[in-house]
Amino acid sequence: MAERAARHCCLGWDFSTQQVKVVAVDAELSVFYEDSVHFDRDLVEFGTQGGVHVHKDGLTVTSPVLMWVQALDIILEKMKASGFDFSQVLALSGAGQQHGSVYWKTGASQVLTSLSPDLPLREQLQACFSISNCPVWMDSSTAAQCRQLEAAVGGAQALSRLTGSRAYERFTGNQIAKIYQQNPEAYSHTERISLVSSFAASVFLGSYSPVDYSDGSGMNLLQIQDKVWSQACLGACAPRLEEKLGRPVPSCSIVGAISSYFVQRYGFPPECKVVAFTGDNPASLAGMRLEEGDIAVSLGTSDTLFLWLQEPTPALEGHIFCNPVDPQHYMALLCFNGSLMREKIRDESASGSWSKFSKALQSTEMGNGGNLGFYFDVMEITPEIIGRHRFSAENHEVSAFPQDVEIRALIEGQFMAKKIHAEALGYRVMPKTKILATGGASHNRDLLQVLADVFGAPVYVIDTANSACVGSAYRAFHGLAAGTDMPFAEIVKLAPNPRLVATPTPGASQVYEALLQRYAMLEQRILSQTRGPPE
Numbered sequence: 408m409a410e411r412a413a414r415h416c417c418l419g420w421d422f423s424t425q426q427v428k429v430v431a432v433d434a435e436l437s438v439f440y441e442d443s444v445h446f447d448r449d450l451v452e453f454g455t456q457g458g459v460h461v462h463k464d465g466l467t468v469t470s471p472v473l474m475w476v477q478a479l480d481i482i483l484e485k486m487k488a489s490g491f492d493f494s495q496v497l498a499l500s501g502a503g504q505q506h507g508s509v510y511w512k513t514g515a516s517q518v519l520t521s522l523s524p525d526l527p528l529r530e531q532l533q534a535c536f537s538i539s540n541c542p543v544w545m546d547s548s549t550a551a552q553c554r555q556l557e558a559a560v561g562g563a564q565a566l567s568r569l570t571g572s573r574a575y576e577r578f579t580g581n582q583i584a585k586i587y588q589q590n591p592e593a594y595s596h597t598e599r600i601s602l603v604s605s606f607a608a609s610v611f612l613g614s615y616s617p618v619d620y621s622d623g624s625g626m627n628l629l630q631i632q633d634k635v636w637s638q639a640c641l642g643a644c645a646p647r648l649e650e651k652l653g654r655p656v657p658s659c660s661i662v663g664a665i666s667s668y669f670v671q672r673y674g675f676p677p678e679c680k681v682v683a684f685t686g687d688n689p690a691s692l693a694g695m696r697l698e699e700g701d702i703a704v705s706l707g708t709s710d711t712l713f714l715w716l717q718e719p720t721p722a723l724e725g726h727i728f729c730n731p732v733d734p735q736h737y738m739a740l741l742c743f744n745g746s747l748m749r750e751k752i753r754d755e756s757a758s759g760s761w762s763k764f765s766k767a768l769q770s771t772e773m774g775n776g777g778n779l780g781f782y783f784d785v786m787e788i789t790p791e792i793i794g795r796h797r798f799s800a801e802n803h804e805v806s807a808f809p810q811d812v813e814i815r816a817l818i819e820g821q822f823m824a825k826k827i828h829a830e831a832l833g834y835r836v837m838p839k840t841k842i843l844a845t846g847g848a849s850h851n852r853d854l855l856q857v858l859a860d861v862f863g864a865p866v867y868v869i870d871t872a873n874s875a876c877v878g879s880a881y882r883a884f885h886g887l888a889a890g891t892d893m894p895f896a897e898i899v900k901l902a903p904n905p906r907l908v909a910t911p912t913p914g915a916s917q918v919y920e921a922l923l924q925r926y927a928m929l930e931q932r933i934l935s936q937t938r939g940p941p942e
């Protein structure tokens with residue numbers, strides 16, 4: 408058999424809600440290997456749906472930490488079986504679903520540093536966690552802790568100025584506060600708290616990895632301008648929290664060399680560097696190489712919309728994070744529920760088939776004959792609305808739509824909400840605006856056509872929908888150049904340009920101008936009905 412040519416590369420990982428994914432990117436920035444392990448399908452023994460367990464209260468949402476560990480075992484074994492040459496890996500980095508937290512039990516660091524290469528990780532790490540089911544970003548059970556945190560720092564606006572966001576239920580500080588209040592024993596037996604991103608980095612390092620500034624901005628604990636933990640926030644959440652979190656680091660830091668476990672078991676070179684892992688949205692920003700004026704839309708388990716910002720402008724809606732590739736800058740992010748609702752409507756109205764779902768989008772007209780819908784089976788994040796609400800062209804609430812109309816109402820509604828809330832943050836579509844789409848649903852061209860029509864801007868994709876993985880591999884290359892002051896844009900200048908996949912249909916702006924106004928008005932109507940009169 409011909410010898411495979413050596414191909415130096417960096418690996419990019421993504422520990423997202425529904426799967427663990429990896430890509431290998433070579434020195435010319437070409438992706439030459441991609442793999443994934445899907446939690447529901449490949450790890451059925453954990454019994455997750457969409458990668459999570461929704462608890463009886465409908466608010467608490469967790470994922471088993473050992474499922475993530477075992478997924479890593481499986482994907483590495485798959486790579487080995489395919490003949491992947493680990494000896495060529497110069498560096499690796501990765502991403503994690505944001506806000507989720509992992510609780511390492513006292514003594515776990517000892518286990519991490521002395522893993523035997525003869526055994527899988529799952530067998531050796533199973534006693535290492537004081538909480539086996541980790542709170543994840545879909546959890547909305549910490550309203551009480553959010554109010555406590557805001558009160559402690561002088562209100563929602565003050566917290567937003569400090570940490571980039573008002574208190575959000577899914578943000579890690581509030582989740583830690585709940586664990587401390589409801590399970591103080593487990594909290595006191597915890598020696599380290601990681602984000603999903605820094606947990607994954609810790610496994611590769613064989614010791615605790617610090618949290619990076621960008622993912623750390625999703626905790627309601629980090630002062631985003633000073634890049635230090637806020638003592639007021641730490642104190643409001645739980646005692647001795649600073650020592651359990653460790654010191655945060657710039658996102659492009661090399662946090663160490665890979666653990667000898669991976670060298671001996673898989674053949675990584677001992678000098679392979681681990682670059683700080685970050686959140687999946689910050690990693691996607693890196694993978695999509697955003698430019699000023701562009702807007703990125705990630706259509707994954709969650710839908711997110713993000714922008715590069717020079718200056719932070721924290722508000723009561725949306726989030727400001729430290730920028731993952733430029734320590735002087737920031738990014739804005741809005742988060743919405745995404746694919747799980749699309750899948751539900753696909754199952755109900757398109758017999759579970761994406762191609763029938765697409766046909767419904769093709770056979771219905773822009774503007775849907777004036778029919779509008781809001782579909783939130785679980786509490787929406789931006790804004791907080793629950794339930795399904797359908798309106799006729801005359802703004803009368805109706806109980807059902809024909810199947811095709813239902814599908815278009817869902818997709819137009821999801822995209823109109825994104826445009827309205829991005830504009831509330833000050834974003835404006837400009838003549839040179841590009842929309843960069845990524846995530847699993849960006850495979851669907853009919854869906855991207857609606858996105859182009861609603862926003863009135865062209866939609867582009869990069870060659871893989873896994874921008875968080877690709878961005879992680881790019882960040883690993885950037886980490887290798889640390890110390891040379893090489894800007895990230897210089898590192899990725901050879902990367903393939905995004906491809907145009909949809910341009911606005913003529914007449915779209917007239918149709919959606921009116922519809923957007925109605926959507927915003929109806930959204931306010933639903934909000935005032937569900938929230939009741941102002942206090």
Ligand SMILES: Nc1ncnc2c1ncn2[C@@H]1O[C@H](COP(=O)(O)OP(=O)(O)O)[C@@H](O)[C@H]1O
Pocket residue numbers: 423424425426706707708709746747749750761845846847848849850851854
């Ligand atoms: N053709 C398609 N049309 C619409 N959605 C799709 C299509 N193919 C996959 N998806 C959606 O992509 C989702 C997974 O997206 P992905 O970005 O990989 O998720 P995550 O990174 O959050 O685990 C699936 O839940 C599925 O609903």
Ligand SMILES: O=C(CO)[C@@H](O)[C@H](O)COP(=O)(O)O
Pocket residue numbers: 423424425503504505506544577625686687688707708709710711740742
């Ligand atoms: O909560 C947020 C962002 O604030 C989510 O975007 C999570 O980061 C989950 O990401 P996916 O698994 O959907 O990519």
